[in-house]
Each structure stands twice: as C-alpha cells, then as structure tokens.
Amino acid sequence: MFIDKITKLTFGAALALSVAVPQTASAKELAFAVFIPAASPTIREVYQPWVDWFNEQTEGTDTSIKLFAGGTLGRNPLTQADLVANGVADLTLTVPSYTPGVYPDYDIFELPGYASNTAEGSTAVKEMYEEGLLRGYEDYYMVAVYSSDAYMLHSKPPIESFEDIKDKKFRVAGQIQTAVIDALGGVAQNMSALEMAENIDRGLIDGAMTDASVAKTFRVADVATNHYDANLGILIFAIIMNKEVxxxxxxxxxxxxxKSRQFIIDRQIASYSAAVAANKEAWASEDGSTLVVPSEADQAKIAEAVKPVVEMVGAEASDGLIDAYSAKLEDIRSR
Structure with a gap:
C-alpha cells in the first residue's frame, strides 16, 4: 500500500512536469544571423525594424526574433545557409550568387541591362519566386527575397567612356561579376567587401563594381571618387529559415x-532607393567627384560585349527564364 502511494505520487509529479515543461519549452527566440556590419544602414532601416515589427505581431505567443549582426554567429558570407542547416541560427541572410552553381536561376538578375533599380529588381525576384519560376532554396522556408540597386563602376582613375574600362582592375564578388568585368575589358579581382576600400587606396586595384549604397557604406566612395553609372546588374538577397523550426x-x-516578405521589400525599396539617390546627387555636385552616365553608344557597346555572359547564364538557368525576366520587368514598368 505504501509503495502504491509512492508510485501514485511519483506518477502525479511526472504528469505535472510533462504538462509544465512544454509550456516553457515552447518559448522560442529565433536567432537571425546577418553578416553585414551592425552599423550598416540596412540593419538600421530594414532588418531591425522588421524584427521589431515581427515581435510586436507575435507578442503573447512566446515567439520572437533576435538579430545577430556583424557576423556574430558566422562571418563568412559564403556559408550563411549552413548556419541554418546546422542549427547555429534559425534565420540568416544569404546571397545566392556567392555560391556559384548552387542557385543558377538567381544568376540572371546579375546580368547587365535588365533591372535598373532596387524597386524593379526586388519586385521582379519576389514575384518570380512566388510564381514558382525560380529553382533553389527548396530545403528552406523563404522569409524574403529582394535586391540591391544596379551595379556601377567606382574607380580612382576617371572612367568617361566604355574604352576607359579596359585593363583596369575592379573588385568583384562571384562568377557573374567576374565574367561581366572580363567581357568589358577590365580585370576582375575577387575579394570581400571589407577589403575594397583599402585595396583601392593602396593602388592594388583601380576600383570596385557595386551599387551606390554599398560604395558609401564600405567607404569605397571615399577613395574611388569617379562613378560610371552603367546598369551592370543587381545583387539578390534572400532571408531563409530552417524548415523544421x-x-x-x-x-x-x-x-x-x-506578411514579412512584403514588409521587408517595402523597407528595402524605400531606404535603399533614397540612399542611392542621395549618393548619386552628392557625387554629381561635389568637387573632386564625377558621375558619368554612359551615352547610348556606350550602352550599346556594353550590351554587345556581355552577350556571351547572357548566353552562359541563360544556358545554366531554367529554360526561358531570361525571357520571363524581361517580360516581368516590362510588366512592372507598365503598372
């Protein structure tokens, strides 16, 4: 009888614990890993506002997001998806083009002469993803997908025409940018964003291929004061989440x-577009800086030079994807 009482008490305590533990364990703080600097305007104006908004939406559910910026959970931009796959983070910011061959459909967005700004690029990639046109990231939950502004050439020596690109060394990131610079007659130099300004300042490279916001954020514009505003492609960003989580x-x-996908895109377009416009305006008016918009003749030369790159990317991407991209941009511009 005494043993029966002990058994009943033990079972009762275990049952109470089995009810109580899941309530505590259900509280989930989702770790969001971002490799870009914590002081970046994108952190301040896009990611942190989104995290704050999400936490307001989920208040009372014991679910929240905490942002870990500046590579706190992993600095290598090439291995961000691994952080989610391995459980180091629950969500992370990734760049498809940083892992060549893994996401070939996303390479089309880096082609020159297509999307000309953040709004066009972000809207196109979001809608094409939602329409099931883009392969990749099937093993993850896609929180958001959006774009940078159009790449430009930022250089220490002046670039006033297409011919001035020849033999100049430009920092690039990934195989598509490499192919584009090579096609334009330049010399591609792969290195991290953190190395751009220092290498330009030391004369090891002539400039960098990136958009106007990144050029300002990473101090490229401080040492490369000549800006060739050619539409040389955009960079895609994807925030992904562990599916099991x-x-x-x-x-x-x-x-x-x-709802987050549209929230993030709206913030990205608003903040990024404003930053790009302000930077270009400053470069066009400040002493010691130049902003050159390619002539129609130069634009035609660029388009002709990169045709092999377009064919290469099109061959790796899904059938008809570049045509679908062109049609999507025409639709966006007509709205």
Missing part, C-alpha cells in the same frame, strides 16, 4: 512571416 512555430508567428 518554421513548422514548429505557432500559427500567429507563421502569419507574421507570411
């Missing part, structure tokens, strides 16, 4: 994530 979230959190 996503499936375990309460419905309120899933609903907030469903």
């Amino acid at each position: 996503y499936e375990e979230l309460p419905q309120e959190a899933k609903d907030a994530l469903a």
Whole structure:
C-alpha cells in the first residue's frame, strides 16, 4: 500500500512536469544571423525594424526574433545557409550568387541591362519566386527575397567612356561579376567587401563594381571618387529559415512571416532607393567627384560585349527564364 502511494505520487509529479515543461519549452527566440556590419544602414532601416515589427505581431505567443549582426554567429558570407542547416541560427541572410552553381536561376538578375533599380529588381525576384519560376532554396522556408540597386563602376582613375574600362582592375564578388568585368575589358579581382576600400587606396586595384549604397557604406566612395553609372546588374538577397523550426512555430508567428516578405521589400525599396539617390546627387555636385552616365553608344557597346555572359547564364538557368525576366520587368514598368 505504501509503495502504491509512492508510485501514485511519483506518477502525479511526472504528469505535472510533462504538462509544465512544454509550456516553457515552447518559448522560442529565433536567432537571425546577418553578416553585414551592425552599423550598416540596412540593419538600421530594414532588418531591425522588421524584427521589431515581427515581435510586436507575435507578442503573447512566446515567439520572437533576435538579430545577430556583424557576423556574430558566422562571418563568412559564403556559408550563411549552413548556419541554418546546422542549427547555429534559425534565420540568416544569404546571397545566392556567392555560391556559384548552387542557385543558377538567381544568376540572371546579375546580368547587365535588365533591372535598373532596387524597386524593379526586388519586385521582379519576389514575384518570380512566388510564381514558382525560380529553382533553389527548396530545403528552406523563404522569409524574403529582394535586391540591391544596379551595379556601377567606382574607380580612382576617371572612367568617361566604355574604352576607359579596359585593363583596369575592379573588385568583384562571384562568377557573374567576374565574367561581366572580363567581357568589358577590365580585370576582375575577387575579394570581400571589407577589403575594397583599402585595396583601392593602396593602388592594388583601380576600383570596385557595386551599387551606390554599398560604395558609401564600405567607404569605397571615399577613395574611388569617379562613378560610371552603367546598369551592370543587381545583387539578390534572400532571408531563409530552417524548415523544421518554421513548422514548429505557432500559427500567429507563421502569419507574421507570411506578411514579412512584403514588409521587408517595402523597407528595402524605400531606404535603399533614397540612399542611392542621395549618393548619386552628392557625387554629381561635389568637387573632386564625377558621375558619368554612359551615352547610348556606350550602352550599346556594353550590351554587345556581355552577350556571351547572357548566353552562359541563360544556358545554366531554367529554360526561358531570361525571357520571363524581361517580360516581368516590362510588366512592372507598365503598372
């Protein structure tokens, strides 16, 4: 009898714990890993506002997001998806083009002469992803996908025409940018964004191929004061989430994530477009800086020079994807 009482008490305590533990364990702080500097305008104006908004939407569900910027959970931009796959982070910022051959459909967005700004690029990639046109990231939950502004050439020596690109060394990131610079007659130099300004300042390279916001954020414009405003492609960013983690979230959190894609794109377009416009205006008016918009003749030369790159990317991407991209941009511009 005494043993029966002990057994009943033990079972009762275990049952109480089994009810109580899941309530505590269900509290989930999702780690969001971002490799870009914590002081970046994108952190301040896009990612942190989104995190704050999400946490307001999910208040009372014991689910929240915490931002880890500046590579706190992993600095290498090439291995960000691994952080999610390995459970180091729950969400992370990735750049498809940083891992050549893994996401070939996303390479089309880096082609010169297509999307000319953040709004066109972000809207196109989001809608094409939602329409099921883009392969890649099937193993993850796609929180958001969006773009940078159009790449430009930022250089220490002046570039006033297409011919001035020849033999100049430009920092690039990834195989598509490399192919584009090579096609334009320049010399591609792969290195991290953190190395750009120092290498230009030391004369090891002549400039960098990046958009106007990145050029300002990473101090490229401080040492490369000549800007050739050619439409040389855009960079795609994707915020991805571990699928198993996503499936375990309460419905309120899933609903907030469903709305997050548009929230992030709206913030990206507003903040990025404003930064790019302000930078270009300053470069056009400040003493010691130049802003050159290629002539129609130069634009035609650029388009002709990069045709082999377009063919190479098109061959690796899904059939008809570049045509679908062109059609999507025409649709966006007509709205």
